[in-house]
Amino acid sequence: MKILIIEDEPELRKTVQSSLEASSHLVEYASDFSSGLRKTEDYTYDCILLDIMLPGGNGLDILREIRQRHPETSVIILSAKDAVDDKVAGLDLGADDYLAKPFHLAELHSRINSALRRRVRNGEDHITYKNLKIYPEDRTLKINEQEVPLNRKEYDMLYHFMVRPNKLLQKTTLAESIWGDDIDQADSLDFIYSQVKNLRKKLKDNHSEADLQAVYGVGYKLV
Amino acid sequence: MTRILLPVILLLVFSGAARGQKVQKINLNDLPEKAQAFIQKNFTKEKVRSILKETEDLLDIEYKVTFPDKLKIKFDKKGEWKEVDGQRQPIPTRFIPEKILAYIQKRFPNNEVVKIEKDRKSFEVEISSGLELEFDTNGNFIKIDS
Amino acid sequence: MGKSLKTYTLKHLVYILLLVVAVWAGLFYAFILDEVYDNVDDGLKNQKINIIRQAYIDSTVLHTREFGINQFRILPTDSLQKANIFSRQMIYMEYDDEMEPYRVLRTGFYAPDGQPYSLEIRTSTVEEDDFLINLTIALVVLYLLIVITLFLVNSFVLERALKPLKNLIKDLQNYKFGGNTKIKPVNSTVTEFIILEEKIQEMIDRNESLFLRQKQFIENASHELQTPLAITINKLDLLLENGDLNEAQSTEIGETKRALLRMVNLNKSLLMLSRIENRQFEEKETVSICAVAEEITGQLEDIIHFKNLTLQLECREDFTLYANRNLISILVSNLLRNAIRYNTGQGKIGIIISRNEFSISNTSSLAPLNPVLIFERFYKHSSDHNSSGLGLSIVESIINTYPELRLEYTYQHGRHIFTVRK
Numbered sequence: 001m002k003i004l005i006i007e008d009e010p011e012l013r014k015t016v017q018s019s020l021e022a023s024s025h026l027v028e029y030a031s032d033f034s035s036g037l038r039k040t041e042d043y044t045y046d047c048i049l050l051d052i053m054l055p056g057g058n059g060l061d062i063l064r065e066i067r068q069r070h071p072e073t074s075v076i077i078l079s080a081k082d083a084v085d086d087k088v089a090g091l092d093l094g095a096d097d098y099l100a101k102p103f104h105l106a107e108l109h110s111r112i113n114s115a116l117r118r119r120v121r122n123g124e125d126h127i128t129y130k131n132l133k134i135y136p137e138d139r140t141l142k143i144n145e146q147e148v149p150l151n152r153k154e155y156d157m158l159y160h161f162m163v164r165p166n167k168l169l170q171k172t173t174l175a176e177s178i179w180g181d182d183i184d185q186a187d188s189l190d191f192i193y194s195q196v197k198n199l200r201k202k203l204k205d206n207h208s209e210a211d212l213q214a215v216y217g218v219g220y221k222l223v
Numbered sequence: 224m225t226r227i228l229l230p231v232i233l234l235l236v237f238s239g240a241a242r243g244q245k246v247q248k249i250n251l252n253d254l255p256e257k258a259q260a261f262i263q264k265n266f267t268k269e270k271v272r273s274i275l276k277e278t279e280d281l282l283d284i285e286y287k288v289t290f291p292d293k294l295k296i297k298f299d300k301k302g303e304w305k306e307v308d309g310q311r312q313p314i315p316t317r318f319i320p321e322k323i324l325a326y327i328q329k330r331f332p333n334n335e336v337v338k339i340e341k342d343r344k345s346f347e348v349e350i351s352s353g354l355e356l357e358f359d360t361n362g363n364f365i366k367i368d369s
Numbered sequence: 370m371g372k373s374l375k376t377y378t379l380k381h382l383v384y385i386l387l388l389v390v391a392v393w394a395g396l397f398y399a400f401i402l403d404e405v406y407d408n409v410d411d412g413l414k415n416q417k418i419n420i421i422r423q424a425y426i427d428s429t430v431l432h433t434r435e436f437g438i439n440q441f442r443i444l445p446t447d448s449l450q451k452a453n454i455f456s457r458q459m460i461y462m463e464y465d466d467e468m469e470p471y472r473v474l475r476t477g478f479y480a481p482d483g484q485p486y487s488l489e490i491r492t493s494t495v496e497e498d499d500f501l502i503n504l505t506i507a508l509v510v511l512y513l514l515i516v517i518t519l520f521l522v523n524s525f526v527l528e529r530a531l532k533p534l535k536n537l538i539k540d541l542q543n544y545k546f547g548g549n550t551k552i553k554p555v556n557s558t559v560t561e562f563i564i565l566e567e568k569i570q571e572m573i574d575r576n577e578s579l580f581l582r583q584k585q586f587i588e589n590a591s592h593e594l595q596t597p598l599a600i601t602i603n604k605l606d607l608l609l610e611n612g613d614l615n616e617a618q619s620t621e622i623g624e625t626k627r628a629l630l631r632m633v634n635l636n637k638s639l640l641m642l643s644r645i646e647n648r649q650f651e652e653k654e655t656v657s658i659c660a661v662a663e664e665i666t667g668q669l670e671d672i673i674h675f676k677n678l679t680l681q682l683e684c685r686e687d688f689t690l691y692a693n694r695n696l697i698s699i700l701v702s703n704l705l706r707n708a709i710r711y712n713t714g715q716g717k718i719g720i721i722i723s724r725n726e727f728s729i730s731n732t733s734s735l736a737p738l739n740p741v742l743i744f745e746r747f748y749k750h751s752s753d754h755n756s757s758g759l760g761l762s763i764v765e766s767i768i769n770t771y772p773e774l775r776l777e778y779t780y781q782h783g784r785h786i787f788t789v790r791k
Binding site: 011012015022080081101102103153167168180190191194195215216219 | 588591592595596598599600602603604606607609610611616619620622623626627630633668671672675695
């Protein structure tokens with residue numbers, strides 16, 4: 001997918017770019033308001049990551065531009081302000097999602113995926129890995145074409161793994177993505193361990209060819 | 224008469240002493256000139272019976288002249304008459320301003336003057352019926368004290 | 370609450386009115402009464418003069434021994450009472466067949482022959498008495514009219530005069546910090562109101578400006594604090610993701626990231642505290658604690674289940690309040706998370722909600738807490754390295770935002786209990 005990052009903090013931009021490129025996305029970037037605006041005017045992208053605190057202007061203005069010219073582009077707002085007004089304003093103006101910094105890269109991947117999926121109507125309605133198929137619209141899982149019931153949290157977990165197979169998904173990322181800030185640090189690791197254990201069992205019991213492999217106690221990856 | 228007068232005088236003297244009032248019996252000759260002339264002119268029918276000189280607080284002197292028929296006249300210290308009281312009997316009217324007499328005659332026929340008082344501002348006249356009339360110093364009628 | 374200015378003014382006004390006008394009316398009546406009777410008496414006195422005068426002209430007058438048409442009689446007497454004695458008598462009148470009020474003058478004079486006589490003259494005061502009754506009625510009516518009119522006029526005038534003030538007050542009541550409400554201009558020529566409006570607008574503008582500056586400061590602080598953390602965390606993510614590390618290295622980086630995440634949480638909490646205290650959560654709605662509790666319990670049920678805790682949610686009667694939903698969510702969430710965090714294995718959590726209070730209680734391995742210290746910022750129970758220590762401070766801050774709420778901590782039956790009361 002072709003992704004544009006409009007972010008003025010170079011280190012942040014570089015890191016995100018690396019991560020996205022590692023997942024075979026094509027990444028371009030702009031680091032201020034005017035160049036960001038220009039890029040959106042001149043080119044089309046599948047997804048735009050937009051920091052609203054930009055030198056030279058308010059990112060929300062660029063958002064308006066994008067919405068006018070490229071209604072099919074997914075836009076995810078990145079913000080360090082974590083201000084509720086911005087979130088509401090952004091979503092009202094038509095952004096697909098809002099991610100507060102600092103975010104986990106894995107989370108970013110997941111959101112990009114969801115956003116793209118929502119916009120691209122003629123895209124596939126499922127994600128496949130080995131003999132697993134998940135359908136984001138219905139939030140269902142099919143193994144070997146057989147539906148396997150998952151509860152909400154199990155689905156969310158699996159979704160994160162399915163979006164980036166073979167990539168390490170840290171326990172902390174999982175914890176925060178699915179259980180939010182509610183989870184406290186000390187317990188989260190054991191807790192995630194037990195949740196993942198349950199999910200693995202479910203997959204195994206339903207003849208999944210894919211498995212969740214533990215990585216050094218830091219996280220897991222879908223293999 | 225003396226028997227009645229004397230205790231009266233004594234009473235007056237003593238009560239007067241408490242207030243600073245002095246009462247003296249005097250003679251006709253001791254009256255101020257004006258008073259004597261007044262009496263001589265208007266009251267010739269009888270002779271004066273007694274005259275009392277009342278001194279109040281050393282400043283105010285009043286002369287009280289009594290006649291046998293009970294008629295009384297009061298004079299001030301200058302000898303100007305202040306009051307002529309006929310005690311229900313008509314009094315001589317020669318000294319009374321014409322205007323007053325004329326008024327009485329016209330408005331109250333058959334009435335006599337039985338008493339008259341004079342002060343700086345007015346005359347107060349009592350007539351036979353008992354009514355009291357007030358006149359100004361020029362003899363103009365002011366009102367009836369009814 | 371205090372009573373309205375109008376009521377206050379009118380109340381005092383009415384007392385004064387009632388008193389003053391009553392006194393005036395009374396005096397007036399007395400005066401008229403006096404005048405009326407003086408008139409009558411003067412008439413009688415005039416008659417006396419005429420009668421006496423006539424008696425001196427026509428002696429037959431002296432023989433008027435009975436009250437006839439002329440309403441006087443003359444009787445011989447022994448002792449003369451020259452003084453005028455007035456009296457009122459009720460006398461039976463033939464023509465009306467009833468008792469009527471009369472004014473009688475009794476006096477005395479001397480006949481031409483010098484004999485004393487008593488003279489009685491009388492006159493009917495029916496008309497005068499009727500007049501006085503009518504006057505009384507008229508005065509009462511007038512009094513009432515005056516009082517009512519003054520009252521109404523004052524009411525009306527006050528209403529109009531105070532209208533700008535009322536509008537100002539209404540605007541003030543609706544004023545929300547940061548809500549950008551403008552005070553409607555006061556259409557009044559009253560200096561005081563004009564000045565008041567001006568000054569209030571100035572104050573509001575200052576407030577708003579301050580609020581905005583603070584808001585921007587917090588937002589900028591947030592940005593500046595979080596950005597370096599974001600960079601660091603993401604770089605660590607990259608390192609981990611690229612998979613070239615051995616176990617030891619991965620673990621180290623994992624730990625590093627966790628430490629950084631602690632910092633992130635700390636920042637978030639501090640910023641939250643700042644925001645709460647800067648009144649950035651002004652949007653209010655009717656919030657149901659039962660609903661909020663259910664929602665949060667739902668979100669946390671996995672963890673509760675995982676830790677083998679039993680949670681009992683009892684919604685006896687809904688506790689509702691007009692507040693910012695986000696804040697209340699955070700309030701309940703923080704309390705519940707503490708209840709989970711500091712619980713024993715197989716422990717219990719109880720949430721009881723009733724109309725005027727709700728409480729969250731939990732069993733615990735900890736001894737009873739110090740009710741004063743626990744709300745201090747950064748106060749942590751010594752064993753916990755992972756909590757920011759700000760959870761309860763935030764809770765307290767939220768409670769302070771709503772003056773009608775009070776928070777209480779007690780330790781009873783082996784449970785720590787946090788209660789919020791209205």
